[in-house]
Amino acid sequence: MSQHSDASFPDLSAAIKRRLIEHVCETIEEHAEELTRLDKAVGDGDHGINMSRGVRAISAETEQLVQLETPRILQRVGMILVMNIGGAAGPIFGTFFMTLAKDFRTARDQASLAQIFEAGVESVCARGKSRPGQKTVIDVLAPLSGLLLSGKPLSLAAFSEAASAAAEATIPLQAQRGRASFLGARSIGHLDPGARSAELMIKAVCSVLAKECK
Amino acid sequence: MSQHSDASFPDLSAAIKRRLIEHVCETIEEHAEELTRLDKAVGDGDHGINMSRGVRAISAETEQLVQLETPRILQRVGMILVMNIGGAAGPIFGTFFMTLAKDFRTARDQASLAQIFEAGVESVCARGKSRPGQKTVIDVLAPLSGLLLSGKPLSLAAFSEAASAAAEATIPLQAQRGRASFLGARSIGHLDPGARSAELMIKAVCSVLAKECK
Amino acid sequence: MKKLINRPEDIVAESLEGLAISHSDILVVQPGARFVRRRTLGRGKVALVSGGGSGHDPLHAGFVGKGMLDAACMGEIFTSPTPDQIVAAINAVETGAGTLLVVKNYDGDVMNFDMAAEMCDHALRSILVTDDVSIPIDGRSTGARGVAGTLIVEKILGAAAEMGWPLDRLMILGERLVAQTKSMGVALTSCTVPANRTPTFELNDDEMELGVGIHGERGQTRVKLDNADAIARHLVSKVLQCLPVSESGDALILINGFGATPLIELNLMARSVDQAVRHAGLRPVRYLVGNYVTALDMAGCSVTITLLDAEIEALWDAPVHTSALRWGC
Amino acid sequence: MKKLINRPEDIVAESLEGLAISHSDILVVQPGARFVRRRTLGRGKVALVSGGGSGHDPLHAGFVGKGMLDAACMGEIFTSPTPDQIVAAINAVETGAGTLLVVKNYDGDVMNFDMAAEMCDHALRSILVTDDVSIPIDGRSTGARGVAGTLIVEKILGAAAEMGWPLDRLMILGERLVAQTKSMGVALTSCTVPANRTPTFELNDDEMELGVGIHGERGQTRVKLDNADAIARHLVSKVLQCLPVSESGDALILINGFGATPLIELNLMARSVDQAVRHAGLRPVRYLVGNYVTALDMAGCSVTITLLDAEIEALWDAPVHTSALRWGC
Ligand SMILES: Nc1ncnc2c1ncn2[C@@H]1O[C@H](COP(=O)(O)OP(=O)(O)O)[C@@H](O)[C@H]1O
Ligand SMILES: Nc1ncnc2c1ncn2[C@@H]1O[C@H](COP(=O)(O)OP(=O)(O)O)[C@@H](O)[C@H]1O
Ligand SMILES: [Mg+2]
Ligand SMILES: [Mg+2]
Ligand SMILES: [Mg+2]
Ligand SMILES: [Mg+2]
Known part of the structure; x- marks a missing residue:
């Protein structure tokens, strides 16, 4: 990721913000049926419905959101997700965005971004009483956090690919959190729906940034 | 039907009584699924179940029944049907047999048998507040009564065939009694399940008599 | 077909047994008898008896108790109870003030309850429930069938019987109810x-x-x-x-x-x-x-x-x- | 799929509306609010609030009333209610004696009720229902899920709350109940x-x-x-x-x-x-x-x-x- 020498990134343009919001929302909507299908296999068959209820609520506020500074957007997006999704996904994704918002103003370089991201992941673990390896969203977020923290220079494409690999890696896991944990060993062999959502959002963000920020 | 000059028929042998009881019961059991299927089309899908519950109760008493005189057998068979079938078929068939029993002792020739049979049909009409043409059991019993009353010499085979023709003739009728009447015009085109039961019993009786009484 | 049952032929008896077990404070099922009655009968009140095929639960057995039915005769699935069964139920709850039968208007129910009534010799009347409006009148002269409205008729007649209304007055109320x-x-x-x-x-x-x-x-x-x-x-x-x-x-x-x-x-x-x-x-x-x-x-x-x-x-x-x-x- | 519904997205709201219409003597649903509350609140008693995804009817909305819940928050079908919704319900029924939340042990329910609790500043405790015995303990450290036993917990805690038991005593009772x-x-x-x-x-x-x-x-x-x-x-x-x-x-x-x-x-x-x-x-x-x-x-x-x-x-x-x-x- 490109580095800046000033105290913080200059904020993104409203156009890029709009593109980011739109593309994340569109991506989730486009994959809603797949997400529900994944949740039918190991959960209660509503993850796609839940996520699309969340992103539709965000879409409805796009115009107001793009006027805000990025930390405020993250904060508001988190709130919208919490207030509209419910279930497990609402608090999980909502908490993640709201935590990112807290220190986002101090994002300066990969190292500071890594810390912000890590704080987000930790807040999700705390909220869900969960940790990596339990077949949840965290199994996508935690490895990405590790990558960022490693300090190795990282392309958006590589970050994207890592998200996909991490989601994929939930397949052989036995779930220990969320509804899939009720299945015991029967949860093995299925992709975690929440992990797939996290992957989709990360990839949507990376693809917009890759296009717009070069 | 063969004629006797004495005051009444000599009673049938226990062997013939057993054969009659067994064959009527077997015939109904063998056709139970068909009867239920007919009732699924125009009723509540239980006519075969009901009839076989009735004949199973009769079968269980065969040994006692064959010791009785024919009128007592008819009376008892009617009671067993009433007390075990329930629904529409129980009172209908039960009443028929119990009414036959009343005057059966006076059966001497086709003419007296015709009157006994007619009394049976009338008791069913009274019990069911029904008359011929309403797509019920009566549409088999009434024409047979007419045949007997006509005085024309009648073979068991002809009687049997008339029963089949009469049952068949319920197909184009619109039901006006029983559950099939709830369907209005949708009942047209289906064989009445009760009519089919009546046909089967008559044919079973005729076939035993044809074999055993020549 | 998937059902929580043992043998199909035992469903009615076993289900009634279960009902009596879970409501033993208010209900009695005589073993082998195919009717449910109130544990405590209201002496001197008109007995309210209903019944019909099983498969309509909680109708009728679920409506036996104070302020509603005194007894319910349950036939096989979708099959009216038999006359002997109905007579036994009537005899079990009749306390001298007469019996009112609530009968859904089906040929089978009407015939079996009629036969039962002919076998009883105490004061006995019946209300025929005909609330279904879907049957075209043409072709059928025996009136509409009885469906869910039966519950309402049983509840309201039951309340009146509990208050001591005599048989004649219950009949008038019942006929008015059926019409409404x-x-x-x-x-x-x-x-x-x-x-x-x-x-x-x-x-x-x-x-x-x-x-x-x-x-x-x-x-x-x-x-x-x-x-x-x-x-x-x-x-x-x-x-x-x-x-x-x-x-x-x-x-x-x-x-x-x-x-x-x-x-x-x-x-x-x-x-x-x-x-x-x-x-x-x-x-x-x-x-x-x-x-x-x-x-x-x-x-x-x-x-x-x-x-x-x-x-x-x-x-x-x-x-x-x-x-x-x-x-x- | 065949259901008696209008648009799938309106099921929860329309069904709650219907519940309130047919039980207007005891229930209130604020238009637009996604919770049901008792029409008459018991002043000075601990408020008992529950909720969860919809689709479990009559749980929880059907258990709101005298001697049971004071309010129930209904989420989308099988989706826990959101924290703002839970806070609104608590605020609508809290009368000063504190609030007891009854929460079925699902990650989603726990997280949303936790977030709601963090947003309230009056006395508030919660009972986690964990009655299901089918989940193998290995692998899951967050305990069993809450299923039908929730009804029993809500009924018995509701009776105790109605009798004026204080929050602490209700907590002890609730934990004992869950264990039993x-x-x-x-x-x-x-x-x-x-x-x-x-x-x-x-x-x-x-x-x-x-x-x-x-x-x-x-x-x-x-x-x-x-x-x-x-x-x-x-x-x-x-x-x-x-x-x-x-x-x-x-x-x-x-x-x-x-x-x-x-x-x-x-x-x-x-x-x-x-x-x-x-x-x-x-x-x-x-x-x-x-x-x-x-x-x-x-x-x-x-x-x-x-x-x-x-x-x-x-x-x-x-x-x-x-x-x-x-x-x-
Ligand atoms: N305790 C938890 N910690 C982190 N993530 C969780 C937890 N519980 C569930 N999840 C995530 O939430 C996803 C399910 O979301 P969703 O189907 O919308 O909610 P619900 O399970 O309430 O129906 C799971 O696939 C999993 O990734
Ligand atoms: N009022 C009636 N008079 C004569 N026969 C009738 C009457 N009602 C019904 N039936 C006969 O009973 C048959 C249905 O019997 P069944 O299915 O055993 O009883 P149910 O209709 O109670 O389920 C019908 O096919 C018809 O032949
Ligand atoms: Mg789900
Ligand atoms: Mg039938
Ligand atoms: Mg039937
Ligand atoms: Mg869900």
């Missing part, structure tokens, strides 16, 4: 009679049967599945066509599920029916919503409307303590 | 989440899922369909393995249908369960049989056993007046 109570139903599926193992009829995924009874039998017409509001409007308009206009406009509404209809849908239907009934100028002042008069595992519902006056409303509100309906005590 | 209440379920079919239009999973005609929850999700194992007596024996033995031995041996039994199970089958199961429970040396002294904690149109049932002592039994018997549970008044 009308129902119409719609099925989304048929049901499976356990001994048969397959459903009585099949419906496509986009179809429903309008004007069905409570035996999983076909209805009057098969139409495209519609939404709750449209279904409610249709049922309510059919029912109201057959009801005499009432002065107060007060109505009791029963939204009845057919056995496999989740409560979330019945509650939703209550909203749709409420709108339709109010639109027609009636005031729904009492509601009952639930699976009360069912057809085994049939999905769908019926709407019953009873026109209320102060007397009937007070009898509806009177205390009742049965396994399926309880209030005021 | 265990459940296990079996599904004959899955259910159809309305927005999905097809069932969550398919089962063959000769299969059942053992150890299911109340969301139409897969269970612990898929086995051949068995008869009612065998199913009852299995469920009861699993439940009893997880219950502390009680002194009196008195038990409350809940035979709970999952939404599409006809009462005739549940009554029959009551007989089978009664035999199994007695065989194990317990004395079933209270029964509740019906579709109370459901999974939309899922077929099947669960068995819940609560060990009773004189205090808990008296609280169970105490008057309750909700739309789905009513006695003693």
Whole structure:
């Protein structure tokens, strides 16, 4: 990721913000049926419905959101997700965005971004009483956090690919959190729906940034 | 039907009584699924179940029944049907047999048998507040009564065939009694399940008599 | 067919046994007897006895208890009880003030209850319930069939009997109630009679049967599945066509599920029916919503409307303590 | 998928509206608000608030009323309510004596109720219901999920709250209740989440899922369909393995249908369960049989056993007046 020498990134343009919001929302909507299908296999068959209820609520506020500074957007997006999704996904994704918002103003370089991201992941673990390896969203977020923290220079494409690999890696896991944990060993062999959502959002963000920020 | 000059028929042998009881019961059991299927089309899908519950109760008493005189057998068979079938078929068939029993002792020739049979049909009409043409059991019993009353010499085979023709003739009728009447015009085109039961019993009786009484 | 049962032929007896076990404070089932009676009989009151085929639970056995039925005779699945069974039930609860039979108008029920009545020699009358409005009158001269409205007739007559009304007065009330109570139903599926193992009829995924009874039998017409509001409007308009206009406009509404209809849908239907009934100028002042008069595992519902006056409303509100309906005590 | 609904996205709101219409004497639903509250609040008593995803009707909204819940927050189908919604419900019924939350132990419910609790600043405690015994303990450290036993916890805590018990004492009672209440379920079919239009999973005609929850999700194992007596024996033995031995041996039994199970089958199961429970040396002294904690149109049932002592039994018997549970008044 490109580095800046000033105290913080200059904020993104409203156009890029709009593109980011739109593309994340569109991506989730486009994959809603797949997400529900994944949740039918190991959960209660509503993850796609839940996520699309969340992103539709965000879409409805796009115009107001793009006027805000990025930390405020993250904060508001988190709130919208919490207030509209419910279930497990609402608090999980909502908490993640709201935590990112807290220190986002101090994002300066990969190292500071890594810390912000890590704080987000930790807040999700705390909220869900969960940790990596339990077949949840965290199994996508935690490895990405590790990558960022490693300090190795990282392309958006590589970050994207890592998200996909991490989601994929939930397949052989036995779930220990969320509804899939009720299945015991029967949860093995299925992709975690929440992990797939996290992957989709990360990839949507990376693809917009890759296009717009070069 | 063969004629006797004495005051009444000599009673049938226990062997013939057993054969009659067994064959009527077997015939109904063998056709139970068909009867239920007919009732699924125009009723509540239980006519075969009901009839076989009735004949199973009769079968269980065969040994006692064959010791009785024919009128007592008819009376008892009617009671067993009433007390075990329930629904529409129980009172209908039960009443028929119990009414036959009343005057059966006076059966001497086709003419007296015709009157006994007619009394049976009338008791069913009274019990069911029904008359011929309403797509019920009566549409088999009434024409047979007419045949007997006509005085024309009648073979068991002809009687049997008339029963089949009469049952068949319920197909184009619109039901006006029983559950099939709830369907209005949708009942047209289906064989009445009760009519089919009546046909089967008559044919079973005729076939035993044809074999055993020549 | 998937059901929580042992052998199909034992369903009725075992289910009655279970009912008696879980409500032993109010009910008695004599082993082998195919009727349920109140544990404590009200001496000197008219005995209220009903019954019919099984498969409509909680009707009728679930409505035995204080302020409702004294006994219920349960036949085989969808098969009227037999006369001997009905006589036994009457004899078990009759205490000298006579018996009132509540009979749903089906040929089988009418014939079996008639035969039973002929076998009894004490004071005995019967009320024939004919609330279904879906049967075209042409061709049938024996009147409409009895469906979910039976519950309302049993509850209100039961309250009056509990208050000591004599047989004649109950008859007059019963006939008035039947005239003021009308129902119409719609099925989304048929049901499976356990001994048969397959459903009585099949419906496509986009179809429903309008004007069905409570035996999983076909209805009057098969139409495209519609939404709750449209279904409610249709049922309510059919029912109201057959009801005499009432002065107060007060109505009791029963939204009845057919056995496999989740409560979330019945509650939703209550909203749709409420709108339709109010639109027609009636005031729904009492509601009952639930699976009360069912057809085994049939999905769908019926709407019953009873026109209320102060007397009937007070009898509806009177205390009742049965396994399926309880209030005021 | 066939349901009596309008648009899938309106089911929850329209169904709550219908519930409030048909029980306007005891319930209030604020238009637009996604919670139901008692019409008349008991001043000075601890407020009892519960909630969860919709689709389990009558849980929780059907248990709002005198002697049970003060408010119920209903989320989307099978989706926990959101924190803002829970906070609004708490604020609507809190009268100064504090609030007790009854939460079924699902990650989603726990997280949303936790967030709500963090947003409130008055006295607030929560009871986590963990009655399901089907989940193997290995791998999961957050405890068992909450299923039909929730009804029992809500009824008994509701009675105690109504009698004026303070928050601390309610907490102790609630934790004792949770420890003494265990459940296990079996599904004959899955259910159809309305927005999905097809069932969550398919089962063959000769299969059942053992150890299911109340969301139409897969269970612990898929086995051949068995008869009612065998199913009852299995469920009861699993439940009893997880219950502390009680002194009196008195038990409350809940035979709970999952939404599409006809009462005739549940009554029959009551007989089978009664035999199994007695065989194990317990004395079933209270029964509740019906579709109370459901999974939309899922077929099947669960068995819940609560060990009773004189205090808990008296609280169970105490008057309750909700739309789905009513006695003693
Ligand atoms: N305790 C938890 N910690 C982190 N993530 C969780 C937790 N519980 C569930 N999840 C995530 O939430 C996803 C399910 O979301 P969703 O289906 O919308 O909610 P619900 O399970 O309430 O129906 C799971 O796939 C998993 O990734
Ligand atoms: N009122 C009636 N008079 C004469 N026969 C009748 C009458 N009602 C019904 N039936 C006969 O009974 C048959 C149905 O019997 P069954 O299915 O055993 O009883 P149910 O209709 O009670 O389920 C019909 O096919 C018809 O022949
Ligand atoms: Mg889910
Ligand atoms: Mg029939
Ligand atoms: Mg029948
Ligand atoms: Mg969910």
